[in-house]
Amino acid sequence: MSQDRISREDVQHLAQLARLRLSDEDVERFSKQLSSIVEYMEVLNTIDTSNVAPLYSPAQHDIQYRKDEAVHVRTREQVLANAPEKDENYFIVPRIV
Numbered sequence: 437m438s439q440d441r442i443s444r445e446d447v448q449h450l451a452q453l454a455r456l457r458l459s460d461e462d463v464e465r466f467s468k469q470l471s472s473i474v475e476y477m478e479v480l481n482t483i484d485t486s487n488v489a490p491l492y493s494p495a496q497h498d499i500q501y502r503k504d505e506a507v508h509v510r511t512r513e514q515v516l517a518n519a520p521e522k523d524e525n526y527f528i529v530p531r532i533v
Contacts (some may be wrong), residue, residue: 442470 447466451458458466512525521528 441474442467446470 444463444467447458447463447470451463516522516525516527519527
């Protein structure tokens, strides 16, 4: 596996697609970094995973059910207390036309 798997031209093309300006040093560094990532992925591809069940999440999720009840936790006055502009029971917002 060669270090030139992702060429400078590939990096420059990707940078152009992403509308990025990269210096020559950045292009060289990204070429090496991306090549090492691809090489590592190739190492992982050699591992036999045929007998391994897919893992959809690393955490075990127990579903917590609760009753779906409407609860009023704030009064209208509390909600309107921090409004920059209000008119008795309503928020006043800028007109958008």
